[in-house]
Amino acid sequence: MSKPAIAILRKDLGVTRVLWAPMAFSYFVFLLMFMHNIWVYLATGACLAFVAAATVLAIDDRYQTDPLFAALPGTRRSLVAGRYLAWGVFTIACLALFLASTAAIHAGVGDRVPRLVSLLSLKGTMAFLVGTLVAAAFFLPLHFRLGFWRAMWVFSVAGLVMSAAGLNLLAGLAPGGAEAGAGPAAMPGAFASTARGLRALAGLIDRDLGRPDVAAGLAAFIVLLAYLSYRLSVRFCEKRDL
Amino acid sequence: MECALETNGLRKEYPGFTLRDVSFALPCGHIMGLIGPNGAGKTTIIKLLLNVVRRTAGEVRLFGLDSLAHEEEVKSRTGFVLDETPFYGYLRVAGAAAVIAPFYRTWDQSWFEALCREFELPLKKRVNALSRGMKMKLALAVALAHGAELILLDEPTSGLDPVFRRELLERLSGLIQDGRTSVLFSTHITSDLERVADYLTLLREGEIVFSAPREEVLEKWAVVKGGPELFEGGNAGLFRGLVRGPYGVTALTPDMEEARRRLAGRGAVIERVRLDELVFFLGREGRREKEAGRE
Numbered sequence: 070m071s072k073p074a075i076a077i078l079r080k081d082l083g084v085t086r087v088l089w090a091p092m093a094f095s096y097f098v099f100l101l102m103f104m105h106n107i108w109v110y111l112a113t114g115a116c117l118a119f120v121a122a123a124t125v126l127a128i129d130d131r132y133q134t135d136p137l138f139a140a141l142p143g144t145r146r147s148l149v150a151g152r153y154l155a156w157g158v159f160t161i162a163c164l165a166l167f168l169a170s171t172a173a174i175h176a177g178v179g180d181r182v183p184r185l186v187s188l189l190s191l192k193g194t195m196a197f198l199v200g201t202l203v204a205a206a207f208f209l210p211l212h213f214r215l216g217f218w219r220a221m222w223v224f225s226v227a228g229l230v231m232s233a234a235g236l237n238l239l240a241g242l243a244p245g246g247a248e249a250g251a252g253p254a255a256m257p258g259a260f261a262s263t264a265r266g267l268r269a270l271a272g273l274i275d276r277d278l279g280r281p282d283v284a285a286g287l288a289a290f291i292v293l294l295a296y297l298s299y300r301l302s303v304r305f306c307e308k309r310d311l
Numbered sequence: 312m313e314c315a316l317e318t319n320g321l322r323k324e325y326p327g328f329t330l331r332d333v334s335f336a337l338p339c340g341h342i343m344g345l346i347g348p349n350g351a352g353k354t355t356i357i358k359l360l361l362n363v364v365r366r367t368a369g370e371v372r373l374f375g376l377d378s379l380a381h382e383e384e385v386k387s388r389t390g391f392v393l394d395e396t397p398f399y400g401y402l403r404v405a406g407a408a409a410v411i412a413p414f415y416r417t418w419d420q421s422w423f424e425a426l427c428r429e430f431e432l433p434l435k436k437r438v439n440a441l442s443r444g445m446k447m448k449l450a451l452a453v454a455l456a457h458g459a460e461l462i463l464l465d466e467p468t469s470g471l472d473p474v475f476r477r478e479l480l481e482r483l484s485g486l487i488q489d490g491r492t493s494v495l496f497s498t499h500i501t502s503d504l505e506r507v508a509d510y511l512t513l514l515r516e517g518e519i520v521f522s523a524p525r526e527e528v529l530e531k532w533a534v535v536k537g538g539p540e541l542f543e544g545g546n547a548g549l550f551r552g553l554v555r556g557p558y559g560v561t562a563l564t565p566d567m568e569e570a571r572r573r574l575a576g577r578g579a580v581i582e583r584v585r586l587d588e589l590v591f592f593l594g595r596e597g598r599r600e601k602e603a604g605r606e
Contacts, residue, residue, distance in 0.1 A: 073383065076413035083410055084399050128399065137397045140361040141414040142387040310364040 070154065073143025077151020078158060080138075081125045092121055096163070097170045104174055107184045108271050111193070114170075115200035118163030122156045122205065123221070130217035135311040145306045149213065153299055156209065160201050167197055192279035195287060202291050204228070206298035214305040236266025312338045314375070315461045315493035316360065321369035323355055328517060330355050333369070335512050335522035339460075340490040342483060344504035344525075345497035346586060347514035348594035353497040354394050356514070357465045360495075361391055373461060387415060390459030392467045396446040400439035404449055407438050408456070415457040423456035430475075443470035451479065455486075462486070462494045468503055476500075480507045501586035513589060515597040521565075533567035534588055536560070537579035546573055552592030563592040 096117055103109045129135060138148060168189060175185050187193065207228070211220035240262045277283045314336045321333040330352040337343045345353045358364040360371055362382060371378040373385040398407045404427065412418040427434055430448040432441075441449065447470050454462055462483075468476045484507050486492045498504060504511065504525070512522040521528065535541070535550065539560050542550050549570055550562035563584065564570040571581055 071383075072416075073414060079413050080410045083406070084402070087401075132397055132399050133395065134397045134399070136358070136363045136393055136395070139363045140358075140386070140391055140393065141411065142383050143414065144382045145362075147383070308365060310358075 070150065071143070071147045073141070073147035074150035074154055076141075076143070077138065077148060078154045081151070081155035082158070084128055085125055088121075088124060093166055096166050097173070100167070100170045101174060104178070104182045104185060107182075107188065108267075110185070111188060111196055112200070114163070114167040115197050115204075118160055118167070118197070118201045119204050119208075121163055122159035122201075123208070123217075125155060125159070126152075126212060126217050139311045145309075146303050149299065149302045149306050152209065153295070153302070156205050160198065160205070163201070164194065164197055168194070190279060191281075191284055192274065195278050195284050196274050199287055199291065203294065206291075206294045210298055210301040210305055213302040213309065233263050236263045236270065238266070239269045240266035242269075315339045315341075315373065316343075316495060317370075317372040318356075318360075319370045319372075321356070321359060321371060322367045323352075323359055323364060324367045325355075328352070328355075330359075330517040333514075333519055335519060337493050337495055337510060339493055340487050341509040342487055342494040342496060342507050343510040343512060344501075344508035344586075345495060345512050345514065346499075346501055346504065346590055347520075348590060348597070349499075350516075351514040351594075352517045353514055354465055355517075357391070357393070357463050357495070357497060360463055361386070361389070363393075387417070387457075388460045389463060390454030390457065390461070391463040392447065392450040392454050392465060394465040396443075396450045398438045398446070398449065401437060403435050403437055404432055404441075405434040407449065408453060411453050412456075418457045420456075422458075423452055426452040426455055444472060444475070447471060448475070460492055462492065464494065464496045466498055467496065468498055468500050476503065483507055501590060505586055511586070513593065515593055516601060520593055528589075529583060531565060531567055532584040532589060533564050533570060534582045534584050534592075535562050535564050535570055535574070535579055536582075537574070537577070541574055541577055541579050549573065552596035554592070554595070563589065 096114075099113050099117060100110060103113045129138075139145070143151075171185060171188050171193070174182070175189070179186065188196075204224075208220065208224045211224050214220070215223060278287075316337040317335075319334050321330065323330040328350070333352075333356060335343075345356065347353055355364065359366050360373070360378065362378060374388060376385050378385050399410065402410065408420075408423055412420065412423075424434065426432075427449075430452060432445060432448050432452065438446065438449070447467060451464075451467060454464070468479065471479065480503055483494050483496070487494060496504070496508070508525050510523065511525050511528050513520040537559055539555070542553060542560050542562055549564050549566065551565065553560055553562040564581075567581060567583075570579075574581070
């Protein structure tokens with residue numbers, strides 16, 4: 070890893086230093102709020118990790134520092150590498166926070182939420198990392214192409230549409246997934262299929278994600294996705310006027 | 312002569328503005344002033360030199376090295392002040408420097424602190440609480456704290472009080488005394504350049520009007536005043552940026568000797584030009600040409 074990329078990482082850690090204590094506190098509070106539903110709990114943890122990593126980019130956007138860092142020693146490639154490195158470090162830090170919060174909540178009120186302990190495992194770690202890193206792999210190229218806020222809008226809208234489409238597809242492929250929780254009757258008609266897909270996904274995670282072969286396959290997929298995402302980001306960043 | 316900076320056919324196209332075929336060279340150990348009216352392309356040139364914006368065509372060589380092929384090396388030998396001063400507002404001055412320092416191998420923290428003391432810049436003050444002039448001082452301290460061989464300054468004196476402006480110009484003059492350090496300096500305050508610049512490059516509407524040693528510019532160009540008949544017929548091609556007033560016509564000539572020869576004994580007043588007059592006349596001429604082009 071080049072020196073400028075490390076400098077970007079150090080910079081990102083430095084400028085967010087003041088945020089880590091409140092972030093850790095709110096992380097714990099949010100997880101505590103959603104502890105009764107293991108899937109919402111997991112999704113909240115992954116979403117908050119995404120928000121924490123994206124905060125650095127939002128701060129840079131707020132102070133319009135992109136021209137400054139593009140003018141400092143380094144190339145656009147090292148600038149992108151630094152961002153990916155920082156995103157990775159933030160994700161790992163949030164994973165540690167997530168696992169520590171889960172362990173703490175389980176130690177405190179474990180009898181009320183017995184299923185929570187299942188997240189303190191390879192399955193929980195993989196689910197968290199896959200969710201966070203796949204989102205980053207799609208978001209970062211958009212950021213380098215469109216800038217932070219436009220990328221966030223496109224990512225949010227496209228993410229919702231694609232997730233809904235993916236879940237509907239999954240519901241069609243694995244109708245048995247509907248059995249993994251409460252019946253779809255609770256949902257309005259238009260969302261029933263999406264809800265079935267969500268349950269099918271939860272069933273898949275529950276059943277398969279803890280298996281070493283599935284975990285290895287997913288890890289390889291994430292590495293490939295991250296590489297393609299990085300190449301695309303470099304391409305976008307090299308062409309962009311800052 | 313060895314050059315700190317050379318551009319050849321540099322071009323940048325934006326919707327509604329094109330920087331065209333910019334070629335100039337700054338020899339080592341000299342100061343070059345980049346002047347021109349608003350929107351002439353001065354900031355674009357500085358951003359192109361730093362690869363903050365991508366060139367459409369052309370070449371930039373810093374210290375004899377291509378600025379894209381050797382980007383990291385040439386940037387580590389270059390200090391800069393951008394037109395905006397984009398530091399994190401909630402950090403303290405020392406914190407802002409700590410963010411920048413890891414990018415430079417030759418960063419000298421004690422030198423940075425000495426510069427802050429000299430500029431009366433409190434290390435513990437938050438960047439948000441600094442005035443525009445103080446932020447500019449911070450940017451200057453950062454640009455100087457790693458022993459840069461080339462310093463690119465985009466409007467560094469705007470927002471500075473006259474005392475510090477004068478001191479800064481003296482410092483820049485002092486910096487180049489080692490024969491190694493060079494400065495490219497864009498400004499609207501042309502009196503600053505009359506004090507320190509060795510070379511002048513004037514831009515207008517994205518094109519270079521001239522790039523030459525200051526003495527050569529000030530010796531060749533002149534302001535000519537006289538009756539309207541002096542500026543017509545065969546003489547018309549000798550003058551630029553004509554301004555008609557109630558008492559006659561004032562114009563610029565790029566060839567003072569030729570103007571003296573042709574207008575001898577015809578009541579013309581020929582004076583040495585000041586840099587602000589150059590920018591005024593040529594800027595106005597460019598605006599007129601642009602308007603005529605639109606019509």
